Amino acid sequence: MTAALMLELRDLSKSFELHHQHGARLNVLRGLDLRLHAGECVVLSGPSGAGKSTLLRVIYANYRPTFGAVHVRHADRWLDLAKATPHEVLDVRRHTLGYVSQFLRVIPRVPALDIVAEPLLQAGVDEQEARRRAGDLLRRLNVPERLWPLPPGTFSGGEQQRVNIARGLIVRRPIVLLDEPTASLDAENRNVVAQLLAEARADGSAVLGIFHDEDMRDRVATRLFPMQTLEAA
Amino acid sequence: MSALLQVRGLSRHYGQRVGCEDVSFDLHPGELLCIVGESGSGKSTLLNTVAAQLAPSSGSVRYRQRSGGWLELSALSEADRRRLAREEWGFVTQNPRDGLRLNVSAGANVAERLMALGMRNYSQLRHIARGWLERVEIDPARIDDAPTSFSGGMQQRLQIARTLVTQPRLVFMDEPTAGLDVSVQARILDLLRRLVNELGLAAVMVTHDLAVARLLAARTIVMQGGRVVETGLTDQILDDPQHPYTQLLVSSVLTT
Amino acid sequence: MTYNFAFLDEDTKRMLRRALLKAVAIPGYQVPFGSREMPLPYGWGTGGIQVTAALLGPDDVLKVIDQGADDTTNAVNIRRFFSRVAGVATTEHTADATLIQTRHRIPETSLREDQILVFQVPEPEPLRTLEPREAETRTLHALADYGLMHVKLYEDIAQYGHIATSYDYPVLVDGRFLTSPSPIPKFDNPKLDRSPALMLFGAGREKRLYAIPPYTRVESLAFDDHPFEIQRWEHQCELCGSGESYLDEVVVDDRGTRMFVCSDTDFCSGRRVEAQA
Numbered sequence: 001m002t003a004a005l006m007l008e009l010r011d012l013s014k015s016f017e018l019h020h021q022h023g024a025r026l027n028v029l030r031g032l033d034l035r036l037h038a039g040e041c042v043v044l045s046g047p048s049g050a051g052k053s054t055l056l057r058v059i060y061a062n063y064r065p066t067f068g069a070v071h072v073r074h075a076d077r078w079l080d081l082a083k084a085t086p087h088e089v090l091d092v093r094r095h096t097l098g099y100v101s102q103f104l105r106v107i108p109r110v111p112a113l114d115i116v117a118e119p120l121l122q123a124g125v126d127e128q129e130a131r132r133r134a135g136d137l138l139r140r141l142n143v144p145e146r147l148w149p150l151p152p153g154t155f156s157g158g159e160q161q162r163v164n165i166a167r168g169l170i171v172r173r174p175i176v177l178l179d180e181p182t183a184s185l186d187a188e189n190r191n192v193v194a195q196l197l198a199e200a201r202a203d204g205s206a207v208l209g210i211f212h213d214e215d216m217r218d219r220v221a222t223r224l225f226p227m228q229t230l231e232a233a
Numbered sequence: 234m235s236a237l238l239q240v241r242g243l244s245r246h247y248g249q250r251v252g253c254e255d256v257s258f259d260l261h262p263g264e265l266l267c268i269v270g271e272s273g274s275g276k277s278t279l280l281n282t283v284a285a286q287l288a289p290s291s292g293s294v295r296y297r298q299r300s301g302g303w304l305e306l307s308a309l310s311e312a313d314r315r316r317l318a319r320e321e322w323g324f325v326t327q328n329p330r331d332g333l334r335l336n337v338s339a340g341a342n343v344a345e346r347l348m349a350l351g352m353r354n355y356s357q358l359r360h361i362a363r364g365w366l367e368r369v370e371i372d373p374a375r376i377d378d379a380p381t382s383f384s385g386g387m388q389q390r391l392q393i394a395r396t397l398v399t400q401p402r403l404v405f406m407d408e409p410t411a412g413l414d415v416s417v418q419a420r421i422l423d424l425l426r427r428l429v430n431e432l433g434l435a436a437v438m439v440t441h442d443l444a445v446a447r448l449l450a451a452r453t454i455v456m457q458g459g460r461v462v463e464t465g466l467t468d469q470i471l472d473d474p475q476h477p478y479t480q481l482l483v484s485s486v487l488t489t
Numbered sequence: 490m491t492y493n494f495a496f497l498d499e500d501t502k503r504m505l506r507r508a509l510l511k512a513v514a515i516p517g518y519q520v521p522f523g524s525r526e527m528p529l530p531y532g533w534g535t536g537g538i539q540v541t542a543a544l545l546g547p548d549d550v551l552k553v554i555d556q557g558a559d560d561t562t563n564a565v566n567i568r569r570f571f572s573r574v575a576g577v578a579t580t581e582h583t584a585d586a587t588l589i590q591t592r593h594r595i596p597e598t599s600l601r602e603d604q605i606l607v608f609q610v611p612e613p614e615p616l617r618t619l620e621p622r623e624a625e626t627r628t629l630h631a632l633a634d635y636g637l638m639h640v641k642l643y644e645d646i647a648q649y650g651h652i653a654t655s656y657d658y659p660v661l662v663d664g665r666f667l668t669s670p671s672p673i674p675k676f677d678n679p680k681l682d683r684s685p686a687l688m689l690f691g692a693g694r695e696k697r698l699y700a701i702p703p704y705t706r707v708e709s710l711a712f713d714d715h716p717f718e719i720q721r722w723e724h725q726c727e728l729c730g731s732g733e734s735y736l737d738e739v740v741v742d743d744r745g746t747r748m749f750v751c752s753d754t755d756f757c758s759g760r761r762v763e764a765q766a
Contacts, residue, residue: 019477020484061466063473086452086466087261107426108419121430195470312632319634334619341643348643355616355646356709377647404580 005073006175006206007036007059012068014051014058027230030055032068034225038174041197041207041220046227052210053102055227059208060099061089072096072175093223098176100168102159102183106153113138113148114174116166123171130219137166141192157184169196176200182216194219234298235404236287237435238283239260243292245282251459252278255292258454259462264400265429265436267450267467269443269454269482275459276439277407283437284324284405285314299402319349323396327408329388332395333380338363339366339391340376365394369424386417390424397428406438410445422448455479495542495575501525505543505698509689510702517662519613524696534567537590537609544588544605544689545571550578552586557735557752558592564592581755585761593656595677597734597756600686602703610672610692613699615659615669635667638710646715655720661708662701667753670707676719676735681707724749729760 014029028051036042044052057063059070061081070081074096083088093099107115113134120130138148140164147155152163165181176197182190190213197207197220211217217224238260245252253275256447260266268276281287283294285306294306299321309317318324326332333342343362344352352358369390371383380388389409396404408426410418426449429436440446445465446453453470455463455478463476474480493499501523508522517604527535545551551571555564559581567590568579582585590607600606616626619637629637633751638659645653659677662668670681671690681688681701688701701707709717727748734756736749753759 016473017475019480057472062468064465064469064475089466090451107423108421315634316631336619337644338647340647341640344643345636345640348639349634351636353639353711353713355643355715358643358712359647392546455563 003037003191005035006038007034007073008069009034009059009207010069010071012055012058012070013066014054014063015066029058029065030230036175036206036208038204038206039201040222041201041209042225043217043225044062044208044210044227045217045224046133046230049229050227051230052227053179056179056208056210058099060093060177062099094120094195096166098171099172100165100176100178100181102160102179102181104152104164104167106151106160108153109151111149112143112152112155112163113164115152116170119167119171134166134170137170138163141166142189156178158186158189161185162189165193165196169200172200172203172205176205176207176209178207178211180210180212182211182213191214236260237264238437239293239295239297239303240283241293241295241355243279243282243294244290245278245287246290249273253282253456254286254459256454256456256461257292258461260403260435263433264452265438265450267436267453268437268439268456269441269446269453270456271441271482274456276441276456278459279456280405280407280437280439284322285318286308286324287396296403319346320399321402323399323401323404325376325392325396325404325406325409327382327411329385329392332392333388335379335381336376337379339371339383342391342395343398344378345393350399354374360397365398366391368428369394370420384417386413386421389413389417389421393421393424393428395435397432400432402435404408404434404436406436408439408441412440425449443471443482455482494547495545495571495577497539497542501539502543505539507544508698508699509540512689512698513687513702515666516702516705517668517699519671519697519699521696522698523704524693527693528570529566531694532611532738533563534590534592534609536691536695536698537592537607537693538567538570538691539693540607540612540689540691541571541588541590541697542565542575543572544607545575545577545580547575547577549587550580550585550590552580552583552755553591554589554594554596554753554755555592555754556737557596558754560754562577565701582759583753593672593674594735595673595680595753597731597751597753598759600684602685606684606686606688608673608688608690610669610671610690610697611697612657613690613692613697615657615667630666633665633667635661639712642710642712652711652715652717657716659710661710662707663745664708666699667710668699668701668707674720674735675709675717678707678709678717679719685709722749726751726757729757729764731757731760742744 010033012029012032016026018024058065065082071078072081072092074092113131117130117134143159143162152160161184182193202206236259241257243256244254256279270276277291282289296304296306340362343365344358347358363376366373366376371387371390380391382449410421414474450467453467454461455480463470463479474483503522508520511613553568555561561667571577572579583596588605592609608628614626616637619641620626640651656674657669657672658678659668660668683704683705687703692701711717722736726736728750731751734751734753737752739748739750741748
């Protein structure tokens with residue numbers, strides 16, 4: 001069986017030019033190639049500083065690649081995010097490309113339940129249904145129901161992270177990027193996340209992630225993608 | 234998706250001095266665009282020129298009407314410009330006292346645009362005004378109070394209600410949260426975020442506050458000395474700024 | 490010998506007449522004019538006097554009322570003024586007058602096509618209290634953008650439960666121009682509508698003239714659920730017994746005893762004469 005190719009990186013490089021530090025140049029990624037298929041879960045491995053998070057951010061178009069292409073299968077056509085317009089990128093993020101960051105970016109005064117339901121609303125699901133599904137997912141992730149109506153600003157690190165995961169995974173997207181989503185979770189909740197990812201893969205999602213915890217990595221990865229730190233140029 | 238607003242090569246000079254120079258961007262329906270930059274960078278001039286409150290020195294601003302036809306704003310008659318401002322646009326000023334009518338009640342402030350559109354049923358006007366006060370979290374019992382008896386944050390929320398009551402397609406906002414306490418600011422930002430989503434508004438917002446841009450806008454334009462130095466997705470600009478000026482702006486933000 | 494007849498020089502009268510013709514041609518539109526110094530202060534009817542002076546001919550019969558009365562200081566002085574500078578006949582009888590200058594009333598007796606009513610106007614701009622900028626109010630008139638006027642009526646209802654504006658009640662003339670009827674009681678507003686007599690308005694300090702030509706449609710603004718209503722009294726005139734005229738409340742002694750009498754003195758005395766006959 002050949003699963004559909006979902007994401008292809010070609011000769012991808014990323015460096016940062018720091019104009020206010022005497023034009024210092026930081027090379028983080030160089031000449032990187034990667035192919036990601038539907039149903040697989042590729043885990044980036046390598047030492048800290050190897051550019052794993054940077055790579056995810058470049059794919060999500062949060063960072064702009066210095067060179068190379070980020071081809072994404074979006075609504076049955078291929079799009080190079082390195083060259084896409086902002087509106088195209090937004091459309092890809094809405095429908096094709098999900099990203100679960102390391103930390104929840106808290107929006108003041110917005111309750112946890114609404115934060116989780118928001119991506120569904122943007123995808124056109126009606127409000128009641130969106131909230132119901134958000135509640136189901138939070139329950140699965142063991143976020144106590146009494147917290148749902150509260151803004152997560154005051155939650156513990158683990159609670160915030162679970163809200164973040166719920167928000168990132170509530171809409172089933174063909175490609176999911178995960179940046180250490182389980183770092184501050186206990187074994188039970190890591191378990192839930194592993195199950196969620198397995199379900200996503202079974203539905204045909206392609207997953208690309210960073211998991212420092214080896215146990216977790218072994219459970220979810222179908223393949224490892226090793227990365228090395230570049231020498232300073 | 235077709236754009237709602239098309240700005241091309243827009244310049245506005247004040248004699249020899251440059252207000253804004255050669256600015257181009259598109260705004261799509263339902264999209265909130267932020268213009269950021271420090272004081273004097275030309276963002277308010279740009280906003281006012283795009284909103285046809287200032288005549289451009291050169292360049293064009295085109296607006297797509299409900300009917301689908303394009304309007305070149307500099308070619309509009311004063312009557313058409315006002316009709317557009319009244320029926321399809323809204324403008325929220327930094328100082329609510331500039332955007333409100335201070336000598337009439339809160340209810341009259343909200344109802345004014347409806348009356349301008351010809352609504353002549355008092356009970357209906359009251360009903361809608363009450364609903365909007367509630368929506369912007371002002372106690373509807375204060376409908377007959379003068380805005381001068383309101384706090385700054387309430388006045389700003391009243392201005393937002395007054396502007397959005399006619400469900401405009403396009404809203405221009407000039408630093409709507411500047412000059413307010415941080416807690417009041419958060420409340421208004423949350424309100425704007427919600428209303429923009431609920432009403433499917435398109436909006437152009439000027440702010441010097443990058444956190445505001447991150448919270449509200451999918452896309453951002455960075456201005457310096459009247460020119461656009463960087464434009465793109467807000468998170469891209471804030472997390473991976475390319476231009477020296479943007480890097481300076483981003484690194485100057487206080488984080489807590 | 491009509492040179493410099495009626496106080497004003499011929500050039501000034503020509504200027505005024507041109508402005509008046511324009512005002513008649515555009516009902517309700519405020520026409521600027523070169524208001525002259527008059528031998529009485531602003532607020533005493535300088536606008537009305539200039540209009541009257543521009544219109545008077547030797548055969549005219551002039552009546553002047555102030556709050557409906559022919560015998561108040563303002564009315565008596567203006568009547569005496571024109572009697573001296575133009576030698577025209579004057580009268581207190583509405584029916585006998587060809588030209589009536591008025592401050593704050595329209596006579597109760599119905600006017601005819603061969604009569605002209607001249608109003609003294611303190612503030613010709615109905616939007617002024619809400620919009621202080623002249624350039625802006627002019628633009629609003631040009632664009633017939635009158636939502637603002639309803640803001641004022643809205644405020645009335647919000648504060649008093651009904652439209653409390655009781656005089657200078659805004660009207661729309663000929664379906665086009667928002668117009669101040671001068672500070673007449675709103676009781677008189679219906680008399681503006683399709684009046685057979687020409688109505689001219691002069692504001693001396695503000696230097697504006699405007700007109701409501703005969704038989705022009707004049708609507709008083711209102712809300713659908715708060716329609717325009719005129720004042721009503723539980724009393725009748727204690728002198729003539731009229732139940733239909735506009736009544737003044739008069740305190741008659743130091744103990745606060747009040748009586749209600751017609752504001753229109755000519756109408757009242759006419760009825761009393763009729764009753765005795």
